[in-house]
Amino acid sequence: MTRHIVIDPITRLEGHGKIDVILNDQGEVDHAYFQVPELRGFEKFAQGRPAEDMPQITSRICGVCPMAHHMAATKALDDLYQIEPAPAARVIRELAYNTFMFEDHALHFYFLGGPDFIVGPTAPKDQRNVLGVVAKVGVEVGKKVIAMRRAARDLISLLAGKVIHPVFGLPGGVSRQVRAEEQERAVQVARQAVEFAEFTLGAFHDIVLKNRQYVALITSPAYTHQTYYMGLVDEKNRVNFYDGAVRVVTPQGKEYARFQARDYLKHIAEHVEPWSFMKFCYLKNVGWKGFEEAPASGVYAVAPLARLNVSDGMPTPKAQAAYEEFFGTLGPRPVHHTLATHWARVIELLCAAEMMLQLAQSPLLVDPNIRNIPTAKPAEGIGIVEAPRGTLIHHYATDEKGVITMANLIVATQNNAARIAMSVDRAAKALIKGGQADDGVLNMIEMAFRAYDPCNGCATHSLPGHMPLLLRIYDPRHRLVNEIRRAGGFTDFQGRGAERAGATEK
Amino acid sequence: MSKPKVGFYWCASCGGCEESVVDLAEAILDVAAAVDFVFFPVAMDFKRSDVEAMADGAMAACMINGAIRSSEQRAMAKLLRRKAQILIAYGACSHQGGIPGLANLFDRQSILQTVYRDTPSTVNPGDIRPEASTRIPHGEVELPVLDEQVKSLDQVVPVDYYIPGCAPPVQLLKDALAAILTGRLPPKGSVLAPDKALCEQCPRAPSKPDNLLIDQFKRPHLERIDPEKCLLAQGFLCLGPATRGGCGWACINANMPCTGCLGPVSRTRDYGGAAMSALASLVNSNDEAQIAAMLETIVDPAGTFYRYGLPASLLFARAGANADKGGHEP
Numbered sequence: 152m153t154r155h156i157v158i159d160p161i162t163r164l165e166g167h168g169k170i171d172v173i174l175n176d177q178g179e180v181d182h183a184y185f186q187v188p189e190l191r192g193f194e195k196f197a198q199g200r201p202a203e204d205m206p207q208i209t210s211r212i213c214g215v216c217p218m219a220h221h222m223a224a225t226k227a228l229d230d231l232y233q234i235e236p237a238p239a240a241r242v243i244r245e246l247a248y249n250t251f252m253f254e255d256h257a258l259h260f261y262f263l264g265g266p267d268f269i270v271g272p273t274a275p276k277d278q279r280n281v282l283g284v285v286a287k288v289g290v291e292v293g294k295k296v297i298a299m300r301r302a303a304r305d306l307i308s309l310l311a312g313k314v315i316h317p318v319f320g321l322p323g324g325v326s327r328q329v330r331a332e333e334q335e336r337a338v339q340v341a342r343q344a345v346e347f348a349e350f351t352l353g354a355f356h357d358i359v360l361k362n363r364q365y366v367a368l369i370t371s372p373a374y375t376h377q378t379y380y381m382g383l384v385d386e387k388n389r390v391n392f393y394d395g396a397v398r399v400v401t402p403q404g405k406e407y408a409r410f411q412a413r414d415y416l417k418h419i420a421e422h423v424e425p426w427s428f429m430k431f432c433y434l435k436n437v438g439w440k441g442f443e444e445a446p447a448s449g450v451y452a453v454a455p456l457a458r459l460n461v462s463d464g465m466p467t468p469k470a471q472a473a474y475e476e477f478f479g480t481l482g483p484r485p486v487h488h489t490l491a492t493h494w495a496r497v498i499e500l501l502c503a504a505e506m507m508l509q510l511a512q513s514p515l516l517v518d519p520n521i522r523n524i525p526t527a528k529p530a531e532g533i534g535i536v537e538a539p540r541g542t543l544i545h546h547y548a549t550d551e552k553g554v555i556t557m558a559n560l561i562v563a564t565q566n567n568a569a570r571i572a573m574s575v576d577r578a579a580k581a582l583i584k585g586g587q588a589d590d591g592v593l594n595m596i597e598m599a600f601r602a603y604d605p606c607n608g609c610a611t612h613s614l615p616g617h618m619p620l621l622l623r624i625y626d627p628r629h630r631l632v633n634e635i636r637r638a639g640g641f642t643d644f645q646g647r648g649a650e651r652a653g654a655t656e657k
Numbered sequence: 658m659s660k661p662k663v664g665f666y667w668c669a670s671c672g673g674c675e676e677s678v679v680d681l682a683e684a685i686l687d688v689a690a691a692v693d694f695v696f697f698p699v700a701m702d703f704k705r706s707d708v709e710a711m712a713d714g715a716m717a718a719c720m721i722n723g724a725i726r727s728s729e730q731r732a733m734a735k736l737l738r739r740k741a742q743i744l745i746a747y748g749a750c751s752h753q754g755g756i757p758g759l760a761n762l763f764d765r766q767s768i769l770q771t772v773y774r775d776t777p778s779t780v781n782p783g784d785i786r787p788e789a790s791t792r793i794p795h796g797e798v799e800l801p802v803l804d805e806q807v808k809s810l811d812q813v814v815p816v817d818y819y820i821p822g823c824a825p826p827v828q829l830l831k832d833a834l835a836a837i838l839t840g841r842l843p844p845k846g847s848v849l850a851p852d853k854a855l856c857e858q859c860p861r862a863p864s865k866p867d868n869l870l871i872d873q874f875k876r877p878h879l880e881r882i883d884p885e886k887c888l889l890a891q892g893f894l895c896l897g898p899a900t901r902g903g904c905g906w907a908c909i910n911a912n913m914p915c916t917g918c919l920g921p922v923s924r925t926r927d928y929g930g931a932a933m934s935a936l937a938s939l940v941n942s943n944d945e946a947q948i949a950a951m952l953e954t955i956v957d958p959a960g961t962f963y964r965y966g967l968p969a970s971l972l973f974a975r976a977g978a979n980a981d982k983g984g985h986e987p
Contacts, residue, residue: 171798184798190787191669192768194776196759200960203878207916208964211756214673214824228878294683301682312911314680315673315824319911321878326912328884420780423773425791426798430772430779439780525878546777553876554956559776 171426172579183579185572187429197558202231202529202549206320209545209560217316218251218307219538219563222393223545225320230412231532231547232525234323239518243325246337246510247310247317248393248536253344253503254303255539256455256496260351261296269358288354299347302340309333324522337511344504345469348497352473355497360480369490370481373581377402377444377487378570379434379451382458383537384409389466390458390502392537398461399434402445404484407434412535415544419561422569431569432561442573450573453541453566454603455495460485465498467505473498489574492603529553538563540603567603574603661717661838662695664708665747666737668730669757669807670723674748677824684831691838692717711740718837720747720820724757724968725808727801738814743837745849746810749823752848753920753928754968756823758807761967762959765805809969819848823918823965826904850903852923855915859897859906861887870941874954877914884912889939894961899925899932918965927971929962 175181193212200208206224210217222244229236236244261284269284285293304314311317312327319325329337359365368374379402383395397415399408408418421430422439433439437449444450451457459478465471477498478484481491510516533546541563548557564571667675681688695707695716719741725731738744749755760768773779773786790799810816820833833849836842843849856862865887875892882888888895888909895914901922908915921928942948955961963970 173793173796173798175794181794184793186798186800190768190772190803191757192760192763192772195763195768195771198771199762199957200759201876201956203876204957204960204964208756208759208960211671211673211823214671214676217671217673232878297682301680304680308907312913313907315676318908318913323878326877326882327910416777419778421776421778423779423781423785423787425785425788426793426800428787428800432778435780522881524881552956557775557777559778561778 210316226534228322240324341508348501348504380457380460388463456492470502664719668723673824674722753966758968821919855897
């Protein structure tokens, strides 16, 4: 008998995430396929465009993290034209970038991942969203979140021209100087950000870490994968979002590789599967061994947990204290619990806020020399940043006029794609028995998803990141046995899974 | 009296249009007080079946962002068209095709070849491509087939109004919502933004000579840019003369030239054509060879003049119409 369960709205399931679960002859799960079913082809239509347009064109890969693409592209232009940004430009860029990281992480905590924990796994579904968060923590806090987001985004608009989509990036500099009175405003917003981040970390402590059930959930084997980790570090191997060397650690926490942007092709490769438009990254020198854990497999992870795992510390004092507490509680390094990403993200929120304050106070911020003008002949350029969702690489080759002949983009979520696929498969195998499934399956999958905060828009250079899901179960003769659907979106997709995860845990 | 029902849906987009709604910030509370959002997948939990169950025209207005490039998006556009009294194309992709529309410069096969074979980090010895259907040990898994062409919304369904921009400026969204609520809407087919070129009232307009003539086009990354002076007068390719205003001169205030994301004013059928003729009239030469040499300095005319509007342009409107037979209104 074919049972057809529709849990949730169809929204854009064709265009977003899709999971096909295939059963074997015994009715057990053979494999679950996490698919991304769309492609926009930025790498192709970048060809023929002037390189200097890349910061503005590639930001359209993602309207949620446009600054990450804008900045990776701008840094690739620095490299293309072999020119260092003027010192003031570096400060302006880093201030804009840390403000963006702060704002994006705050959005995730309060609007996306947070509702699961703050409102609680057993709360009614219509409360498991940002409004539920406001109800739980108070209207005043809700207003504070909205006001903070607006202040941060206004600061980005001021520095970058537009917040969706920035325009200030030029090789060797930025387009616009910061005025003295604007610096005062930036310092004010940065102070507010530090206070806000400390408040948020405190809330995370009170609501999540003091709750034994939540901590048990975070450390449960269902959400644990032994893989390599990757992230940018500064010269002292501390977390850096804007610049540095790429560091990779083994599942045991040993440094496996440490390399500069220009060497990325020696270390990172992408694997193609016929059943998804998303390519799967892996460590080239370990090799692609399928969707397997380390040590045999080159699958690795990026994003907040990975960044903390590859770093020896944080660049700012308050974040450093939080980092020590994190590994003191869950350690030793590396921590393999995917859900610990939520905690790591709040620590990074504090780091980004402290960085904002340091940068906003720099006398260089208002220095009028904001550009070095390129004179070199362009040929090839590579730029790397840490996007909120992980390591992001832009690589361009051009003709002598600086017109793009090749563009290669390795995007945050793509780095995590194999590990996400593994999480999906594990959840399916654990929870689907005899072809039967309920909401709990989707629930468990979503809990894992939310921690990665996947952005499939970035990953396929195609779509935005708030992903509806379609889960279909097929028997060996390709007859549809079961179908579960779920909408994407800020509050729904992000807010709903927890209840069912809670139910599953019982 | 019940509040007017409003929908907000996304097709092939980057998510920036959704962020622009969230950027209403505190004002979103006023909006929520004035209208009922009955379909807003990114923020609220309503089902497609809820939309299907609505009477035709039940929604006072529905905004759709993103370009159209799949059967599912076409189906949703048609469904929402039926259910909404007013259908609004929201943002540059829906309005004109947007930056993803640049894919129309290439065919689908060459896009797949670049992404899955030619990019230098791709390791694909079997030359595998994503397939509509893949045999696996116990069955098969499927992927949708991509459309050959990217389209603007009005190439798929009739559109009543347009809110332009990439992303639309928050003020335009506020003004549009106010117009919907008071019923004070302009004639159908209008773009809900000032019908004036960006150049008019530009803060740098006083430094634009009356008889502006350009000797040479400059690329912004290779020259210093005076932060006060008209960008065109400096020789930078600022598309302000051809582009609709309403953005608050955001790019120009950041000392970068306008790239045309709000599209043309109402008198213009083809944005790129208008932009090119506006610039051609500024060329300071009557010598053909000299003019040709100057135009050579514009290294990417297609990507420069049609950056946000290739699918909607006269170049592609016809090609797009023939490419996907299933995609057109009967």
